[in-house]
Amino acid sequence: MEIQAAVMHEEGGSFEIEEATLEEPQSDEVLIRVVGTGVCHTDMIVRDQMYPTPLPAVLGHEGSGVVEEVGSNVTSVEPGDHVVMSFDYDGTCPSCRDSHPAFCAEFFEHNFGGARPKDGTSPISQDGEEISGRFFGQSSFATYSIATERNVVPVEDDVPLELLGPLGCGIQTGAGGVINSLDPQTGSSIAIFGAGSVGLSAVMAADIKGCTEIISVDLIENRLEKARELGATDTLNPDKVDDVVEAMQERTGGVDYALETTGVPAVAEQATESLTQRGTLGVIGAPGLGTEASYDVNNLILNGRSITGIVEGDSDPQQFIPDLVELYRQEKFPFDELVTYYDFEEIEQAVEDSESGETIKPVLRISEP
Structure with a gap:
């Protein structure tokens, strides 16, 4: 045809x-x-x-x-x-x-x-x-x-x-990155780096999961405003602070979970350094093939922090998409x-x-x- x-x-x-x-x-x-x-x-x-x-x-x-x-x-x-x-x-x-x-x-x-x-x-x-x-x-x-x-x-x-x-794709990736992959505990803290459709879906999912500190990080102010509307308890614009990691640590003492959605290696490194001890970073953002990021093994990884890669929110679409539709129907997503x-x-x-x-x-x- x-x-x-x-x-x-x-x-x-x-x-x-x-x-x-x-x-x-x-x-x-x-x-x-x-x-x-x-x-x-x-x-x-x-x-x-x-x-x-x-x-x-x-x-x-x-x-x-x-x-x-x-x-x-x-x-x-x-x-x-x-x-x-x-x-x-x-x-x-x-x-x-x-x-x-x-x-x-x-x-x-x-x-x-x-x-x-x-x-x-x-x-x-x-x-x-x-x-x-x-x-x-x-x-x-x-x-x-x-x-x-x-x-x-x-x-x-x-x-x-x-x-x-x-x-x-994008919506289930962000939501699934929180709900399926990180699975944060109620009352925990999370920083979400990037406030595009993936990052903002993650913000809504973190709110659904009961995170009490949800920090959205982005360079675009209107997206940070939208993040606050959708459940973020705090926002951070890297252009308005001297050091993103220092600012995050001052505000939270280190977050329990972080989600990197930008695909920028330097941001992934900042996200790792924003974790508290035993915190977990989920990496969603897709850079070009062969892109590398570096981490301080002694001061970061050996202190119980972990990094997990996430594809498509680790979703089974046949199950997860109907769940998201139902959450939308109930005005929760x-x-x-x-x-x-x-x-x-x-x-x-x-x-x-x-x-x-x-x-x-x-x-x-x-x-x-």
């Missing part, structure tokens, strides 16, 4: 909305009419080839939409269902079998390879030539998307469908306050506003629910 897709042709280029051809779904696949899709920092990382998904490519990995057609072996969804598309995984490796699909042994191949891992084909082509079209198992910067049964999550139809796409909508044709403006900090979470409206 013929679709409209935002194609990235070259490193550092712009998203060009063009015609493309989408195959029929294979036996384990699902055809989705895309209603909305979030714009995420990971899309920009691939645009700039910090992660080497082959170009040209159709990116987009926070899609929501309506099931149009299912493959012969698909049993969990049917045409007409509302779904959120999340990350893909093989479903068979030890991590997947242990309900930790975000740590799938073949995560990179399934999400950044640009093709079906099982046969190396892509469902998207232009002028008879295949282009990368399996980004995070969906490539949702398009009017229609092919996903797998594994990475589509059915949702009820009483919540705005165009809102739900970011639950597939108002992630809609992070969202600004754009028409599909405004994708470049959405990217620009995201990178400048003007918009926290851009969502492209692609079709009617």
Whole structure:
């Protein structure tokens, strides 16, 4: 079928909305009419080839939409269902079998390879030539998307469908980083470095978990203001203090937990130094491949501090996304306050506003629910 897709042709280029051809779904696949899709920092990382998904490519990995057609072996969804598309995984490796699909042994191949891992084909082509079209198992910067049964999550139809796409990556990453990975105790303290959509989702999750000190750290004042609205008990702008670590230690005596969402190694180092003894740092922010950070082993790590890496909030999307929807329904997780909508044709403006900090979470409206 013929679709409209935002194609990235070259490193550092712009998203060009063009015609493309989408195959029929294979036996384990699902055809989705895309209603909305979030714009995420990971899309920009691939645009700039910090992660080497082959170009040209159709990116987009926070899609929501309506099931149009299912493959012969698909049993969990049917045409007409509302779904959120999340990350893909093989479903068979030890991590997947242990309900930790975000740590799938073949995560990179399934999400950044640009093709079906099982046969190396892509469902998207232009002028008879295949282009990368399996980004995070969906490539949702398009009017229609092919996903797998594994990475589509059915949702009820009483919540705005165009809102739900970011639950597939950024929102579940921040919330899951707190709820699933760090699992802070009630009454504990946490510092969240970065107040984008991931960091602010973590702020809301820390409030849900009962943290009594929630410190949001960011350079952009309007984001810190939003953090206070969403549950932060304190904020810190590094531009307004001489030393971030010293300021954090003076305010808290060292936090029990910290979450690093920026992907900047120097910030990860500051986050480690902000911990109290036996504190835990979760690292979510994704820098370019091969990026290194350094830590004082004697004064930091040997004093009981620990560092854990987090992918996709260590979430099982089939379980966690419905949980987040229910929290939203109960007005305990108002992630809609992070969202600004754009028409599909405004994708470049959405990217620009995201990178400048003007918009926290851009969502492209692609079709009617």
